[in-house]
Amino acid sequence: MTRFESAKEMYQNIGVDVDAALKKLNNVKISMHCWQGDDVAGFENGSSLDGGIAATGNYPGKARNSAELMADLDKAFSLIPGKHKVNLHASYAITDEKVDRDKLEPKHFKAWVDYAKDRGLGLDFNPTLFSHPKAANGLTLSSPDKKIRQFWIDHCKASRKIAEYFGKALRTTTLNNIWIPDGYKNAPADRLSPRKRLKESLDEIFTQKVDAKYIADCVESKVFGIGFESYTVGSSEFYMNYAAKNNIMCLMDTGHYHPTEVVSDKISALLLFSEKLALHVSHPVRWDSDHVLVLNDELKEIGKEIVRSDALDRVFIGLDFFDASINRIAAWVVGMRNMQKSLLEALLMPNDHLAKLQETENFTELMALQEELKTYPMGDIWDYFCKMNNVPEKQNWLIDVKNYEKAVLAKRS
DSSP states (O other): OOHHHHHHHHHTTOOOOOOHHHHHHHHHEEEEGGGGGEEEOTTSTHHHHHHHHOOOOOOOOOSHHHHHHHHHHHHHHHTTTOOOEEEEEEEEOOSSSOOOOOGGGGGGHHHHHHHHHTTEEEEEEEEEOSSSSTTTOOSSSOOOOHHHOOOOOOOOHHHHHHHHHHHHHHTOOOOEEEEOOOOOOOOOSOOHHHHHHHHHHHHHHSSSSOOOTEEEEEEEOOSSSSSBOSSSSOHHHHHHHHHHHHHHHEEEETTOTTTTTTTTHHHHHHTTOOOOOOEEEEEEEEEEEEOOOOOOOHHHHHHHHHHTTTTTTTEEEEEOOBBBBSSHHHHHHHHHHHHHHHHHHHTOOHHHHHHHHHTTTHHHHHHHHHHHHTTHHHHHHHHHHHTTTTTOOOOHHHHHHHHHHHHHHGGGO
């Protein structure tokens, strides 16, 4: 009997259908963020980062152009089970002409569509409202300057058309996520007016007609940022109310809340009132530090909440970290595989039985079973999942990354 067969038998003895769990996991598409590959630089002549964005470290081998970034994405995807999506920012347009963000069109992203089509991948999108001269003072959609505000409104409208183009071209639904850095370093004298302007800007953006079959709109909050420590215009409360009133999604970033808040506890609450929701998953350390996703307790709880809510087809899962202190491809692979592991562990639980124990107030057996499940052989099932997808098991994928680093990354200066 193989390790997989032995593990499968153990799970079957507690009522878990392992084959069904693997089938479900294989259908989950996680959106892998392109900006991990080049430290959020984008293709706009290497503009420096701002808007509370910071990539730390100087590990060699950063992608310097679209060809290198696509090659690195290919290498990462070759080591991750399943077929997934690429998450793009508007600053990653591939074009020979200089185009400002308010003038971006679908044609400036045709190379990305061709890339995704050739590989059977999906695409998600984000307007880029940072690292730009018109965001230099930290205010975009909430700016008191009408011209600045209109520039960013037009950029968001252009982005929605690009996202719709992705969806139509790839016959899928593209998530289009609006996040702005807007806020103040010190306590503001007026909190209401910037939020009023943000609301009016969003209202204008969403009057634009797009096909909901191909684009899913969402808005993303943040508790604070570097240089915006005292006030964030787009707070959680603002966006939750705006999304609910306007029938769009909230996107919850795991690093965008107070240190003692956890996104896992919010998932079921939002799913009761929203058809779908979106996540950006990273590993915050004390604040929104965008560390590589690790398989910690909170990530496991996120996986459980998605699975137990029967919401694998209702939650857009994307990753969002940018660690320049380690091999960037390894960072992608670790993060993506850990997100999958969290979902697999949840799928391998007798969730109906656990829920029944809770409902009947059998808390002793519930705690005992939850603790015993922690040492069940999920790793053996994971290794089989990797094998069935023709990707390396365990840490063996590191060999491929090291060889790629020697052959490719070392040549980049």
